[in-house]
Structures are given as structure tokens and as C-alpha cells.
Amino acid sequence: MLRILDIIFSVSGLIVGFPVLLIIYVIGLFDTGSPLFIQERVGRYKKSFNLVKFRTMKVDTASVASHLASSSSITKLGGFLRRTKLDELPQLWNVLRGDMSLVGPRPNLLNQEELIRERDQRKVYSVRPGITGLAQVNEIDMSTPELLAETDARMIADMSVANYFKYILQTVSGKGSGDRVN
Numbered sequence: 001m002l003r004i005l006d007i008i009f010s011v012s013g014l015i016v017g018f019p020v021l022l023i024i025y026v027i028g029l030f031d032t033g034s035p036l037f038i039q040e041r042v043g044r045y046k047k048s049f050n051l052v053k054f055r056t057m058k059v060d061t062a063s064v065a066s067h068l069a070s071s072s073s074i075t076k077l078g079g080f081l082r083r084t085k086l087d088e089l090p091q092l093w094n095v096l097r098g099d100m101s102l103v104g105p106r107p108n109l110l111n112q113e114e115l116i117r118e119r120d121q122r123k124v125y126s127v128r129p130g131i132t133g134l135a136q137v138n139e140i141d142m143s144t145p146e147l148l149a150e151t152d153a154r155m156i157a158d159m160s161v162a163n164y165f166k167y168i169l170q171t172v173s174g175k176g177s178g179d180r181v182n
Contacts, residue, residue: 002164006102009168010095021089024054024081031077034059036090041107042116044128049099051107052090056081085171091131103159103167104130105152108142115142118149127156132171 014021028035037055040048056078074082081087094100100107107129108115119125134155135141140148155163 001161002101002103002159003098005161005164006095009102010092013089013092014096017089017092020086024086024089027077028054031055031075032059040110041129042110042112042125043099043107044125046116046120046125048110049094049107051100052093054081054087054090056087088131095131099128101128101130103133103155103164104128105133105148105155106130106136106142112142112145115145115148118145119152122149122153124149124152124156127159132167134167137167137170137175 025035032055035055037053037057038050039053041051043049056075057073058075078087091100095102104127105119105124108119133152135148135151138151140151142148155167
């Protein structure tokens with residue numbers, strides 16, 4: 001049932017949001033010259049996939065978890081995109097492809113070994129990663145691997161259609177601030 005909702009919402013979001021996606025893409029060309037950010041992440045069953053987002057940091061920024069990146073790397077457009085969460089819109093493509101869900105644990109980088117270990121112990125990789133979830137709306141990010149993995153596991157155990165909509169509505173209404181940057 002949740003996969004059907006993912007497909008309906010991602011197709012709808014891509015169609016309705018196309019003008020916004022196009023405008024951000026064009027502005028991003030002037031901001032960094034490379035408006036899309038594609039990064040390999042860990043997905044369901046620990047299979048890697050390419051996550052697509054709007055670029056919020058300078059092109060030469062090291063490929064590290066957001067909490068390890070410097071805030072000086074964030075562009076002016078990137079700051080706006082992060083605050084409004086518009087940088088996440090291209091991930092609707094990942095949802096449509098089946099790499100992700102709208103709701104699930106945020107996909108981590110392949111080099112986040114401690115988080116991978118913690119999530120592996122709690123069977124977090126048994127579900128598709130998501131754009132938002134319990135950890136995101138409670139401002140728990142990847143800087144606290146054990147807490148994040150525990151929160152992800154709790155969300156998975158309690159997942160329902162009602163919670164699916166709850167996390168989406170909380171995210172859209174501005175709850176949670178996204179990934180922390182130093």
C-alpha cells in the first residue's frame with residue numbers, strides 16, 4: 001500500500017512541481033554551474049543507488065556527511081533550498097524509480113561505517129530509505145549514529161498509513177530542520 005502511495009505522490013509531485021524544478025535548475029546553473037547533486041548512498045538491503053538532489057554547496061566541497069561539512073560551503077541559493085527543503089524535490093525521481101520511499105530512514109553514505117553497523121544491527125536496511133521520517137521531524141541527524149538507528153528502527157516498527165501521512169505533513173509544515181552543517 002505504501003509503495004502505491006509513493007508512486008502516486010512522486011508522479012503527482014514531479015508533474016505539479018515541474019515548473020518549480022525547472023526554475024530551481026536554471027537558477028542553479030547560475031549559482032554553481034551544476035545544479036544537480038548526485039551521490040551514491042546505501043539503500044534497501046544495503047544496495048547502493050544514486051541519490052539526486054539540488055546542489056546546495058559549492059561544487060568542490062568534499063563528499064562527506066552534511067554534519068561534517070563547513071557552513072561556508074553552502075551557497076546563497078543552497079541556504080534557501082535547505083531552509084525550504086526544496087533541495088529534496090529531485091528525490092521524487094528516486095521514489096518513482098523504487099530506490100526510495102517518501103517516508104523511511106534517510107539514506108547514508110557508503111563510508112559512514114558506524115551508522116551502517118548500528119542500522120545493520122537493527123535491520124533498518126530491510127526497508128527503502130526515505131526523504132523524511134521520524135528522525136528528520138525530530139531533528140536527529142547522522143551525527144548521532146546510535147540514536148539515529150534506534151529512531152529509524154522505532155519508526156519502521158510503528159509504520160502505518162497514518163504515520164506515513166503524519167511524517168509527510170510534519171515535514172511539509174516545517175517540522176525538523178534538515179541535516180545539520182558545521
